[in-house]
Amino acid sequence: xxxxxxxxQYMQEVAQRVEMELDRLLPSGQTxxxxxxxxxxxxxxxxxxxxxxxxxxxxxxxxxxxxxxxLPLAAAIEMIHAYSLIHDDLPCMDDDxxxxxxxTNHKVFGEGIAVLAGDALLTQAFxxxxxxxELTGISAALTVQVLAEVxxxxxSTGLVGGQVADLQAEGADPGDNAFAMLQYIHTHxxxxxxxxxxxxxxxxxxxxxxxxxAVDEYAEQFGLAFQITDxxxxxxxxAEALGKAVGSDDRSRKLTYPRIFGLARSQxxxxxxxxxxxxxxxxxGSHAARLIELAQFIVERDH
Amino acid sequence: xxxxxxxxQYMQEVAQRVEMELDRLLPSGQTxxxxxxxxxxxxxxxxxxxxxxxxxxxxxxxxxxxxxxxLPLAAAIEMIHAYSLIHDDLPCMDDDxxxxxxxTNHKVFGEGIAVLAGDALLTQAFxxxxxxxELTGISAALTVQVLAEVxxxxxSTGLVGGQVADLQAEGADPGDNAFAMLQYIHTHxxxxxxxxxxxxxxxxxxxxxxxxxAVDEYAEQFGLAFQITDxxxxxxxxAEALGKAVGSDDRSRKLTYPRIFGLARSQxxxxxxxxxxxxxxxxxGSHAARLIELAQFIVERDH
Numbered sequence: 001x002x003x004x005x006x007x008x009q010y011m012q013e014v015a016q017r018v019e020m021e022l023d024r025l026l027p028s029g030q031t032x033x034x035x036x037x038x039x040x041x042x043x044x045x046x047x048x049x050x051x052x053x054x055x056x057x058x059x060x061x062x063x064x065x066x067x068x069x070x071l072p073l074a075a076a077i078e079m080i081h082a083y084s085l086i087h088d089d090l091p092c093m094d095d096d097x098x099x100x101x102x103x104t105n106h107k108v109f110g111e112g113i114a115v116l117a118g119d120a121l122l123t124q125a126f127x128x129x130x131x132x133x134e135l136t137g138i139s140a141a142l143t144v145q146v147l148a149e150v151x152x153x154x155x156s157t158g159l160v161g162g163q164v165a166d167l168q169a170e171g172a173d174p175g176d177n178a179f180a181m182l183q184y185i186h187t188h189x190x191x192x193x194x195x196x197x198x199x200x201x202x203x204x205x206x207x208x209x210x211x212x213x214a215v216d217e218y219a220e221q222f223g224l225a226f227q228i229t230d231x232x233x234x235x236x237x238x239a240e241a242l243g244k245a246v247g248s249d250d251r252s253r254k255l256t257y258p259r260i261f262g263l264a265r266s267q268x269x270x271x272x273x274x275x276x277x278x279x280x281x282x283x284x285g286s287h288a289a290r291l292i293e294l295a296q297f298i299v300e301r302d303h
Numbered sequence: 304x305x306x307x308x309x310x311x312q313y314m315q316e317v318a319q320r321v322e323m324e325l326d327r328l329l330p331s332g333q334t335x336x337x338x339x340x341x342x343x344x345x346x347x348x349x350x351x352x353x354x355x356x357x358x359x360x361x362x363x364x365x366x367x368x369x370x371x372x373x374l375p376l377a378a379a380i381e382m383i384h385a386y387s388l389i390h391d392d393l394p395c396m397d398d399d400x401x402x403x404x405x406x407t408n409h410k411v412f413g414e415g416i417a418v419l420a421g422d423a424l425l426t427q428a429f430x431x432x433x434x435x436x437e438l439t440g441i442s443a444a445l446t447v448q449v450l451a452e453v454x455x456x457x458x459s460t461g462l463v464g465g466q467v468a469d470l471q472a473e474g475a476d477p478g479d480n481a482f483a484m485l486q487y488i489h490t491h492x493x494x495x496x497x498x499x500x501x502x503x504x505x506x507x508x509x510x511x512x513x514x515x516x517a518v519d520e521y522a523e524q525f526g527l528a529f530q531i532t533d534x535x536x537x538x539x540x541x542a543e544a545l546g547k548a549v550g551s552d553d554r555s556r557k558l559t560y561p562r563i564f565g566l567a568r569s570q571x572x573x574x575x576x577x578x579x580x581x582x583x584x585x586x587x588g589s590h591a592a593r594l595i596e597l598a599q600f601i602v603e604r605d606h
Contacts, residue, residue: 027459032487033467036459087422092414111395112470115418119390120459122422126429127458130451140443147450148433155430156330156339156423164336167415184335 007293011049018053019045021075025128039109039117040124044082046100051294052077052197055222058291059201059215062284070204072135073146076128077197080154083121084193086114088163125150138204146200153196162188169255182255190230191223198222214280218291221277226298228270231256233303235263270299310596314352321356322348324378328431342412342420343427347385349403354597355380355500358525361594362504362518365587373507375438376449379431380500383457386424387496389417391466428453441507449503456499465491472558485558493533494526501525517583521594524580529601531573534559536606538566573602 005013022045029038053074060067089096089104090111096104106114128135129150132143152158165185198219202212235258257266277295281288308316325348332341356377363370392399392407393414399407409417431438432453435446455461468488501522505515538561560569580598584591 031460033459033464033471035471036464036467040459087418090415090418092418112393113467115390115393115395116459116463116467116470118422119425120463122425123454123458123463126450126454130447130454133447140447143447143450144433144436144443147429147446151426151429151433155426156336156343156419157334160419160423160426161336161339164339164416164419167419168336168338 007290007297010290011054011297014054014057015047015050017071018050018074018078019047021071022078025072025075026079026124035109035113036116036120039105039113040082040121042108043086043099043105043117044079044121046082046102048078048081048100050074050078051226051298052081052193054294055194055197055219055291056201056204058288058294059198059207060205062202062207062211062215062281062287062291063205065287067201067205069136069138070201072128072132073200073204074197076125077150077193077200079121079125079128080150080159081193083118083125084154084159084163086118086121090114093163093167122154136204142203145203149200149203150196153192153199158188158192158196162186162190162192165189178255178260182257182260185255186227187220187223190227191220194223194226195219211283214283217280218277218295221273221280222295222298225270225273225277225295228257228266228273229299229301231258232263232266232270233301267299274299310593310600313593314357314600317357317360318350318353320374321353321377321381322350324374325381328375328378329382329427338412338416339419339423342408342416343385343424345411346389346402346408346420347382347424349385349405351381351384351403353377353381354529354601355384355496357597358497358500358522358594359504361591361597362501362510363508365505365510365514365518365584365590365594366508368590370504370508372439372441373504375431375435376503376507377500379428380453380496380503382424382428382431383453383462384496386421386428387457387462387466389421389424393417396466396470425457439507445506448506452503452506453499456495456502461491461495461499465489465493465495468492481558481563485560485563488558489530490523490526493530494523497526497529498522514586517586520583521580521598524576524583525598525601528573528576528580528598531560531569531576532602532604534561535566535569535573536604570602577602 026040026044027037029041031037056070056074056077057067060070085099086105088094089099090106097107098104105117109117129143129147132138132146133140154160162185165181166189169181169185195216198215199212202215207215234256257269261269274295278292281291329344329347330340332344334340359373359377359380360370363373388402389408391397392402393409400410401407408420412420432446432450435441435449436443457463465488468484469492472484472488498519501518502515505518510518537559560572564572577598581595584594
């Protein structure tokens with residue numbers, strides 16, 4: 001299927017709709033205590049690419065071609081993403097001063113408020129999930145399924161588990177189990193939320209369990225391609241495009257694909273993952289067109 | 304109604320059941336990554352009083368006299384309580400080295416893991432709520448109601464909001480709005496979770512909206528009595544009984560009831576709140592006996 005709109009325009013428009021939805025679903029900066037809502041909005045409403053939200057919306061449209069009803073869920077997932085970035089950037093974690101070219105949350109609001117802003121964004125995502133029947137008309141039964149998917153994906157054996165492994169790997173010499181460790185970190189820290197975005201979108205879109213298996217395969221390969229590309233960009237990208245110090249992963253001796261496999265082999269691995277991701281969605285025909293484009297996009301992006 | 308069991312024995316037995324339920328509902332220390340599950344269990348399975356769990360169980364039994372089915376929900380609420388304590392104790396918040404006489408989570412596991420253990424406990428509470436239909440046989444519709452109650456109670460306009468106000472009040476001179484600020488902090492930081500424990504227990508126990516209003520009144524007065532007593536104990540209690548430095552609230556110039564009203568008037572206010580709490584539950588007759596005893600207990604405790 002050919003789209004009238006180029007991918008860049010599509011992505012910009014979706015990002016705007018997600019931004020508006022976040023604005024609608026987050027308490028305003030006037031709501032007391034104002035500082036926490038300012039801090040939440042600083043990190044959640046920051047004009048990011050909204051990849052996860054797009055995955056949710058597109059997965060929700062795989063059967064019928066329109067997943068717009070999943071917009072509140074997509075916004076909730078972006079709240080979770082924002083929470084994880086705020087906490088990852090803390091001095092006691094990755095200790096980053098900049099994120100997307102802007103000072104990180106704790107640099108602006110202080111560490112205490114940053115911890116609480118992350119906590120509150122995570123919690124607000126569950127507030128929104130609890131409102132899905134009212135906001136999107138889905139059943140309570142489906143809402144509970146979405147809740148279970150999300151909470152399991154981002155807990156101690158999912159997203160948080162990946163961050164724990166990342167924290168422990170920092171400064172460690174890559175030994176015999178370096179690749180297993182690298183894979184664990186990526187499939188959990190980044191992959192779990194991609195997979196959750198797609199699966200919960202798919203659930204809202206009425207996918208069968210068998211169809212969700214195809215979505216899982218796409219998710220896995222998409223996540224892999226994304227992370228390899230992130231590692232590659234950190235190695236070769238420009239500081240300006242990335243909005244953070246280039247080579248920072250290397251300096252802290254983090255495990256990365258280029259460190260283990262070299263640059264050329266890493267780039268080849270990313271391309272292979274994209275092909276597998278695209279193949280997985282063939283059964284959905286033209287409704288999968290944007291997801292197929294998005295997989296291509298993530299290995300071709302420059303930031 | 305007279306109970307065969309004295310309150311102390313009842314409390315000990317309930318605390319044991321809650322501890323076992325937490326053990327059942329938290330991943331084991333052998334689950335990878337082991338360190339995060341050890342850290343979660345260190346703070347969640349620590350033999351606390353389990354007041355919040357008791358409130359949930361007793362509220363669930365107000366109509367029919369047995370709220371045992373609410374045990375998984377009660378454990379989920381204790382996970383949330385444990386998360387809030389871990390984050391409150393962080394150096395960037397209250398900076399406490401001890402909690403209940405034991406080193407705080409970050410003193411044992413480091414700040415990074417402590418932040419993540421709090422995140423994971425909060426998330427695990429939502430995993431458990433998502434499993435309530437399976438664990439307790441309640442409907443998906445009721446589960447969504449519980450989810451909404453919990454998430455709203457503990458977010459940026461609830462528990463987290465209270466912690467934000469507490470953080471901002473620290474070191475501030477108590478001015479004209481000192482009492483309003485004090486009340487905001489207590490009703491949010493401590494009161495919101497007490498109220499949520501009671502209301503969600505009541506929801507599981509089949510209370511009508513009118514009956515939940517009575518429970519709300521109990522919750523409000525219980526929370527007030529609890530916090531005044533905490534402030535009073537900090538002023539007069541012994542370091543041994545409290546497991547933390549006495550007078551620490553005073554040293555950091557935090558707003559407290561004794562600071563504003565003096566000790567005697569504060570104690571009187573706590574007793575009045577207990578009476579109001581007890582009056583609110585009169586319509587439930589003998590099924591409210593333990594909640595009435597618990598309200599008395601919290602102003603008479605010495606730690």
